[in-house]
Amino acid sequence: MRSAAIRLAMVQDAPAIAAMSQAFIEHGLGWSWQAPRVLAAIRDRATNVAVAQADGPLLGFGIMQYADDSAHLALLAVQPQARHQGLGKRLVLWLEDVARTAGIERLRVEARADNANAIAFYRAQGFQEFARSVGYYSGRIDAVRLEKRLFVKGIGL
């Protein structure tokens, strides 16, 4: 199998991305990222939906929403059989590079408080916890909010 490439998602990727969100991120919650919402994100000019793919089905994806000073990593998942090979890291860096180029100062992300793996992963990518939102997910599960400073305009980091 050739190594996975990261690219922008196309409209035909929306159902597979929605299915991964339901299976790997939103399990136990309502399914809020169904295909039409993913499609809207793919078409949104202020959002990048990045996917990782080798020869077969999608291996992972990330969705980042860009604002003036900050960017929000809305979703990130890698297929279980493709984990621990650096794909999650590559997806985040791909989306992060766009933010850096745009002069965005910080990245933010929420993780389910019951998702120790994701919290450990984000820490390894340079994110730090700064808040906890009680009942953020369907009023039942808390969110840990994490931030990564990229730079401060005119000063650097």
Ligand SMILES: CC(C)(COP(=O)(O)OP(=O)(O)OC[C@H]1O[C@@H](n2cnc3c(N)ncnc32)[C@H](O)[C@@H]1OP(=O)(O)O)[C@@H](O)C(=O)NCCC(=O)NCCS
């Ligand atoms: C979180 C997730 C995207 C990580 O993807 P991945 O491709 O396995 O991550 P990588 O291989 O790029 O890991 C990069 C580094 O992060 C850290 N890391 C990754 N998974 C980790 C874990 N379970 N525990 C601790 N550190 C971890 C490690 O430092 C790793 O580097 P190493 O493999 O050299 O030790 C993946 O586990 C996943 O899809 N989980 C389910 C969905 C999810 O929780 N998404 C995030 C919330 S939206």
